[in-house]
Amino acid sequence: MVESNLSQMMASKQFATFTLNSLFLGVDVLKVQEVIRYQTMTRVPTAPAMVEGLINLRGQIITAIDLRLRLDLPPRPEDQLPMNVVIRTDDGALSLLVDEIGDVVEIADGSFERIPETVTGVVRDLVTGVYKLEGKLLLILDTEKAANLPMASALTLVSAKN
Amino acid sequence: MDDLIKEFLIESHENLDRLERDLVELEKDPHDKETLSSIFRTIHTLKGSAGFLGYGQLEAVSHVGENLLSRMRDGLLVINPDIAGALLATVDVVRRMLGEIESTGAPEERDYSELIHLLDRLKDGPGAQSEMAVVEAAPVAVAAPVAVAAPVAVAAPVAVAAPVAVAAPVAAAAPVAAAAPVAAAAPVAAAAPVAAAALVPVAAAAAAAPEHVEQRSSAASDSSIRVDVSLLDKLMNLVGELVLARNQVLQFTSQHADSAFAATAQRLNLITTELQGSAMKTRMQPIGNIWSKLPRVVRDLSASCGKEIRLEMEGRETELDKTIIEAIKDPLTHIVRNSVDHGIETPEVRLERGKAAEGCLKMRAFHEGGQVNIEIIDDGGGIDLERVKQKALQRGIISAEQASRMSDHEGLHLIFMPGFSTAEKITNVSGRGVGMDVVKTNIEKIGGTVDLQSQLGKGTTLKIKIPLTLAIIPALIVTSGGERFAIPQISLLELLRLEAVNVSQQIEFIHGAPVYRLRGKLLPLVYLNRELKLNKEGAVPAEEREVNIVVVQADGHPFGLVVDDINDTQEIVVKPLGKQLKGVGCFAGATIMGDGRVALILDVLGLAQQSRVVAEIHDRNSHLDSAVDARKPQDEKQTLLLFSAGQGTRMAIPLSMVARLEEFPRSSVEYSGGRPVVRYRGQILPLIKVAQYLPLVGEQAAEDQDAAMQVVVYSENGKSVGLVVGKIDDIVSEVITEKRHAYGNGILGSIVVQDQVTDLLDVHSVIRASDPSFNPGKGTPSAAA
Numbered sequence: 040m041v042e043s044n045l046s047q048m049m050a051s052k053q054f055a056t057f058t059l060n061s062l063f064l065g066v067d068v069l070k071v072q073e074v075i076r077y078q079t080m081t082r083v084p085t086a087p088a089m090v091e092g093l094i095n096l097r098g099q100i101i102t103a104i105d106l107r108l109r110l111d112l113p114p115r116p117e118d119q120l121p122m123n124v125v126i127r128t129d130d131g132a133l134s135l136l137v138d139e140i141g142d143v144v145e146i147a148d149g150s151f152e153r154i155p156e157t158v159t160g161v162v163r164d165l166v167t168g169v170y171k172l173e174g175k176l177l178l179i180l181d182t183e184k185a186a187n188l189p190m191a192s193a194l195t196l197v198s199a200k201n
Numbered sequence: 202m203d204d205l206i207k208e209f210l211i212e213s214h215e216n217l218d219r220l221e222r223d224l225v226e227l228e229k230d231p232h233d234k235e236t237l238s239s240i241f242r243t244i245h246t247l248k249g250s251a252g253f254l255g256y257g258q259l260e261a262v263s264h265v266g267e268n269l270l271s272r273m274r275d276g277l278l279v280i281n282p283d284i285a286g287a288l289l290a291t292v293d294v295v296r297r298m299l300g301e302i303e304s305t306g307a308p309e310e311r312d313y314s315e316l317i318h319l320l321d322r323l324k325d326g327p328g329a330q331s332e333m334a335v336v337e338a339a340p341v342a343v344a345a346p347v348a349v350a351a352p353v354a355v356a357a358p359v360a361v362a363a364p365v366a367v368a369a370p371v372a373a374a375a376p377v378a379a380a381a382p383v384a385a386a387a388p389v390a391a392a393a394p395v396a397a398a399a400l401v402p403v404a405a406a407a408a409a410a411p412e413h414v415e416q417r418s419s420a421a422s423d424s425s426i427r428v429d430v431s432l433l434d435k436l437m438n439l440v441g442e443l444v445l446a447r448n449q450v451l452q453f454t455s456q457h458a459d460s461a462f463a464a465t466a467q468r469l470n471l472i473t474t475e476l477q478g479s480a481m482k483t484r485m486q487p488i489g490n491i492w493s494k495l496p497r498v499v500r501d502l503s504a505s506c507g508k509e510i511r512l513e514m515e516g517r518e519t520e521l522d523k524t525i526i527e528a529i530k531d532p533l534t535h536i537v538r539n540s541v542d543h544g545i546e547t548p549e550v551r552l553e554r555g556k557a558a559e560g561c562l563k564m565r566a567f568h569e570g571g572q573v574n575i576e577i578i579d580d581g582g583g584i585d586l587e588r589v590k591q592k593a594l595q596r597g598i599i600s601a602e603q604a605s606r607m608s609d610h611e612g613l614h615l616i617f618m619p620g621f622s623t624a625e626k627i628t629n630v631s632g633r634g635v636g637m638d639v640v641k642t643n644i645e646k647i648g649g650t651v652d653l654q655s656q657l658g659k660g661t662t663l664k665i666k667i668p669l670t671l672a673i674i675p676a677l678i679v680t681s682g683g684e685r686f687a688i689p690q691i692s693l694l695e696l697l698r699l700e701a702v703n704v705s706q707q708i709e710f711i712h713g714a715p716v717y718r719l720r721g722k723l724l725p726l727v728y729l730n731r732e733l734k735l736n737k738e739g740a741v742p743a744e745e746r747e748v749n750i751v752v753v754q755a756d757g758h759p760f761g762l763v764v765d766d767i768n769d770t771q772e773i774v775v776k777p778l779g780k781q782l783k784g785v786g787c788f789a790g791a792t793i794m795g796d797g798r799v800a801l802i803l804d805v806l807g808l809a810q811q812s813r814v815v816a817e818i819h820d821r822n823s824h825l826d827s828a829v830d831a832r833k834p835q836d837e838k839q840t841l842l843l844f845s846a847g848q849g850t851r852m853a854i855p856l857s858m859v860a861r862l863e864e865f866p867r868s869s870v871e872y873s874g875g876r877p878v879v880r881y882r883g884q885i886l887p888l889i890k891v892a893q894y895l896p897l898v899g900e901q902a903a904e905d906q907d908a909a910m911q912v913v914v915y916s917e918n919g920k921s922v923g924l925v926v927g928k929i930d931d932i933v934s935e936v937i938t939e940k941r942h943a944y945g946n947g948i949l950g951s952i953v954v955q956d957q958v959t960d961l962l963d964v965h966s967v968i969r970a971s972d973p974s975f976n977p978g979k980g981t982p983s984a985a986a
Contacts (some may be wrong), residue, residue, distance in 0.1 A: 064209050081799040082684060083778075084733030086785045093778075093791055093799040100791045100799055102779035130780045186783045 052148065054170075056141035056177060057124060060112045062162075064137070065144065065170070065177045070126050074140055077120040078103075087188060091136055094123065101125065103134040109185060111161045128186040135185065144177070146170045154178075209250050210303055211427075216243045217292055217299075218493050224288055225496040226250075231280045241270045247295065259298050262313050265320040266291040273322050282504075287319050289497070373441055374574075430523065433484050438475075440480040441673060441774035445793050447473040448771065452795035477673060477772075481522070488566045488575070489517030491530045495537055499562060502541045509548050509559040510541055519566035521573050525667055526646045529575070532640040536577050537562065539637070544581035544661055554658060556580065568669075572691065575665040584614045584655035593618065613653045617641040646805060648674075648691060648789070676773045676802065678794070679751060680766040682735025685800040687773050687792055688751060692805040693760055696767060697750040702916050704748050705857035717750065717761055724752065726761040727812045733787060755809035762808070771795075775802060786811055840934040841954060842913065844926040846892050851959045853952070854924075856932060858964055860916040863923065864909045876972075879923065881914075888912065888923045889971045891962065894947045915964060922968055 040187070054065030080092025080103060089108035094101050103123060108116055115121060121136035150171045153182050154163060170177040223240045227233060244267050266288060286827050294316060298308040367950045447469055454466040496512055505512040521529075545551075545560035552558055563578040590604045593615045599607070607615075615636045642649050649667035668674065668691055676687035677696075697719070699707050708715050708726065715726040729735070739951035750761040773792040782788070786807035841853040843860075863881070870877050870888065877888040888910075912923040933954055947970070949961040 074377075079798065081791070081801065083782060083785060083801065084684070084735055085787055086427070086782055090781055093801075095793050095797055095799050098445065098793065100776045100778075100793065102781050104781060133779060133781070186781065188784075 048188070049154070053143055054177065054179065055124065055143050055144050057122070057137040058139045058141060059106055059110065059137050062110070062112070062167070063141070063175050063177055064106075064166075064180050066126060066180050066182050068143055070128075070182050072125040072127050072132055075123045075125065078123065091121075094134060096125065096132070096134075099132065101132050101134050103136055104185070104188070106135045106137050106185070109135075109188075110165060125187075126182045128183060132184075133186050135182075144172070146172070146177070179186065206254060206302065209254060210299055211758045213247055213250070213295075213299055216247060217296055219243060220292055221289065221497045222493045224285055224292070225500050227280050228282070228285045228500070234274075237274055239272070241267070241274050245271060255508060256298070256302065256308060258308055258310070258313065262291060262294055262298075262317065263322075265317045269320050269324040277617075278324070286325055287316070288318060288849065289501075291320065299928055320569065428483070433480075433523075435482055438483060440477050442475055444477055444673060444772055444774055445795075448795040449797060481669075481673070484523045486523050486526050488519045488521055488526065488573075489514075491526055491533060492517050492564060494534070495564070498534060498537060499541055502538060503545075506542060507547055508545055509539065510545055510572045511559050511561050513561060513563040515564065518565040519568060519573060521667070522669060525573075525647055525669075528643060529649075529665070529667065532643045532665075533575070533577075535637075535640050537564075540577060540579040540581065540661070540663075544579040544583075546582050550582075554703040572666050572668055575667070577663045577665075579662075580660040580661065583657040583659055583661055584613060584616065584653075585657055589613070589615050591832070595874060613655055617651065648689065673772055675770055675775050675790075677751065677770050678768040678800070679729070679749075679762075679764040680768060681729040681764045682733070683765075684735060685768070685794065685798075686729070686764075687771075687800055688753065688762070688805065689789070689802065690770065692753045692755065694752040694754050697752060697761070699748040699750070700860070700916075701747045702858065702860045705745075708748065715763075719759075719761075720750070722896070724750075724759060724761045726750065726763055726784050727808065728763045729808075730763075730765070732808060732812050753805045755806045755954075758809065760809060762803075762805075773800075773802070840932060841959075842914070842932055843930040843954065843959065844911070844932060845928045846895055846926055846962075850895070851930070851954075851957055852891075852926075852962050853954060853959045854913065854962050858915060859913055860921065861914040862929060863914055865912055865923075866909050870910075879912075881921070881923070886912075886914070886921055886923045887972060888925050889967060890925045891947075892925075892927070894967045896972050915968065922972070924964070924967070 053068040055068045055071045056063065056065040058064070075096070078094040078096075080094055082092045083090055083102075089105050091105045092102040096101055098105040103122070105115070106111070115136075115138065119138065121138060122140050124137055124140070125132050125134045151168050152171065153168050154166050155169075158166075162178075165181050166178045167181045168179050170179065220240060220243045223236050223243070227236045227240065230236070244263050248260055248263040248267055251263060269278070269284065269288070273280060273284070278284070294313060301308045363899075422790055450469060452465050454463050457463075492514055495514075499510055499512045545562065546554070546556075548558035551560065561580050565574075565576040565578070567574055586609060587837050590599070590607065590612055593599045594601060594604055598615065598618050604612075617640075620639060644651050644665055644667065645779075646665060649665055652664045652666075653661070654664070655661040675690040677690060677693055679686050679688060697717070699717075708717055710716070711723075715728070716723045717726055718724070749764050749767050751764055751767065752761050753761055754760075771794075775790045776792060777790050778785075778788060787804055788801045788807070789804035790802045791799050792802055840856040842856050842859055843851060843853050846852050865879050867877050871880070872878065873885060873887075877890075878885045879888060880886070909925050911929050913926055913929075914921055916925050935954065947963050947967045949963040951958050953959070
């Protein structure tokens with residue numbers, strides 16, 4: 040996917056990538072615990088819509104969050120099963136539901152840029168920056184922020200504000 | 202941090218706790234040698250360990266404390282409030298130093314000379330000179346009783362490891378000869394002649410030994426070891442996993458008929474259960490561990506409030522899970538402070554009211570029904586209900602109207618509202634308006650409940666009920682809207698099942714809110730599927746099928762939770778929900794079921810709170826008032842069974858009156874007493890051909906002998922009849938607005954359903970016409986429940 044620049048090996052980072060609607064996103068590979076197929080979920084009634092449900096990951100109960108809804112993107116087509124990207128957060132593991140899993144890419148820091156001011160909405164809040172790859176842009180997701188859902192009661196207020 | 206220092210810290214904290222308890226004890230009974238020696242030993246151990254580890258200041262402070270104590274032990278001083286205060290202050294200083302060692306590795310350099318001087322001064326006592334003279338000439342007689350304790354005490358610094366070993370009386374009694382030289386080296390024993398110390402213990406220690414053994418048996422056993430709590434937590438987690446795996450295996454067993462496998466599974470089941478119990482026990486601690494701090498709290502507080510209070514404790518050996526112990530520590534202390542500060546009156550007031558000057562604060566703990574009960578009882582002034590209401594009004598917590606409607610019980614519980622305080626003046630102890638609400642929240646957080654009883658002028662009793670453990674709990678598994686939920690057994694009261702045919706009669710509505718009469722009392726009903734917005738399309742509305750009610754209790758209020766199915770009870774392992782779900786109030790956690798899927802654990806309290814907020818209020822917009830509908834809420838949608846009785850006459854029966862729909866071949870019809878009957882579920886079901894009782898237009902259709910009969914089964918009071926109808930068309934659910942009143946003759950009236958005129962069958966009159974002995978609609982509905 041990308042030619043790792045040997046001269047800049049020292050200052051490079053690895054990202055696990057995935058797609059979400061039209062976005063190409065990545066998270067620091069060290070934050071990723073594992074990637075698993077879609078699992079049957081237990082819905083959590085009355086929870087925010089972006090909480091897809093709970094999955095049993097080898098005896099551990101993990102909350103799955105639909106990253107599309109978290110990022111205010113249109114919902115996934117019904118026939119498309121998402122993938123679980125299980126990430127480590129300060130409060131334990133969390134699954135992010137994404138459309139498709141991409142490769143792990145190694146990128147030099149030099150191609151990093153902050154997200155332009157013109158990007159608005161939730162995406163702006165949750166993306167720390169952009170890597171300019173050949174032919175496309177890789178948005179880096181701030182997993183800790185993504186794990187922090189807006190308060191259930193204030194949900195409407197938050198989306199209204201944005 | 203060095204392991205040795207860590208051990209020293211753990212041990213010293215324990216010792217300090219005991220020291221505090223003993224000091225307060227000693228104040229009560231100044232001549233209790235046993236306690237005095239225990240205090241002495243403790244502080245001596247501390248000094249020795251501190252010196253060994255090179256904490257000079259700590260050693261110096263404990264040294265002066267020890268000096269003072271040694272004078273007391275020698276019978277030269279008797280404890281008084283000044284001495285007790287100074288010694289407790291020493292405990293505080295030592296505790297602070299330990300805290301500093303723990304956080305920074307070394308105690309900060311501070312000036313403790315004031316405390317040291319104070320202790321020194323106290324040591325010399327009021328009549329210091331003359332007593333000093335006595336010491337010089339210390340006769341054996343005086344030294345003797347003291348020396349009994351000496352060898353034990355002196356052994357302390359040598360055995361740095363634990364007070365356990367130090368206290369072991371048998372060991373101390375045996376090497377008498379060895380003890381003697383050590384005793385001589387100890388500064389304490391300076392006054393006691395070596396010879397006396399060596400001789401006396403032989404007899405005295407022997408006599409004291411059995412007593413010692415009894416008192417210290419728990420501490421003295423060498424068979425216990427220190428285990429890191431995190432290891433126990435891990436063990437508990439693993440046992441939890443094992444319980445889940447066991448549940449899965451057991452579920453698997455039920456699908457296979459292999460007897461060897463079944464036997465193995467059974468064994469696994471037994472062992473797991475036993476292991477679970479044992480693992481649970483490792484985390485159990487007596488509640489006395491947290492109570493030990495309370496005598497000091499009460500002493501300090503009552504002294505500063507000018508009150509005399511006696512603290513009684515009962516059941517300090519009652520065991521609780523460590524996590525729960527931790528969780529109730531602060532709430533308990535708060536309650537005790539409250540009782541001392543607000544509850545118990547000053548001696549003057551008490552005497553005025555004809556009570557003993559000394560107030561009594563009693564703490565009781567005991568096991569009951571898989572829960573731990575803790576009661577805090579004071580014989581103080583009680584809670585003035587009117588004043589509570591006044592305050593709540595002033596602070597805008599309730600309205601005047603609410604105040605007047607409130608029951609006494611509810612009134613008392615106002616003190617648990619946030620921002621509430623009745624204290625006339627704010628003291629440094631309580632009265633800031635944060636407190637009881639936090640107490641209540643904290644206790645509820647661990648699945649406990651708080652109840653309050655108070656009698657003005659007599660006293661107040663606070664009852665706390667908490668579960669034994671949080672990790673693995675028994676729970677009832679229910680299904681609602683296709684999802685499984687676990688309801689913790691602790692909040693369960695009973696289970697009810699209403700047959701479909703009785704539902705419409707037994708579930709009544711008060712302005713849209715469903716209620717059920719449970720033994721004469723109204724039980725508010727909460728439909729779980731509605732509360733959780735689970736309604737799946739196409740599901741039969743809950744009113745028209747049999748109803749399962751789980752009677753649960755939240756905050757002392759019972760209510761009925763209507764669920765689709767009640768599965769079974771299971772031991773479940775409680776797992777917390779992620780922080781993303783913290784805002785969702787209805788769930789207390791999640792668990793993994795036998796099939797590996799996740800099920801949510803209902804938080805009954807949260808559910809009760811939520812359902813009160815979203816109480817259903819329907820508009821009363823419909824005016825149907827026929828006999829059938831009188832029992833139903835007028836604004837509710839009716840679900841009707843549509844059928845044709847013959848010749849295109851469309852008829853309807855409220856589905857609530859239908860027990861079942863059946864199909865019988867005509868060949869199965871037999872006759873009994875000239876009436877058609879069929880054998881049905883081990884009973885004889887009389888058949889009624891509806892068409893015969895209706896004034897139908899035109900001739901009746903010739904019966905097709907090959908087609909099966911469509912029968913609507915109606916049941917009441919255990920008796921059933923079958924209504925033979927022409928053809929069952931549909932089940933519809935709609936609000937009926939247009940209607941025309943009755944004809945009689947088996948028809949209640951006409952309504953418009955799906956834009957077609959439909960006759961409403963008068964089921965009762967048709968049955969009565971056919972069989973007068975069967976008297977439907979007149980029996981007591983509850984009898985069929």
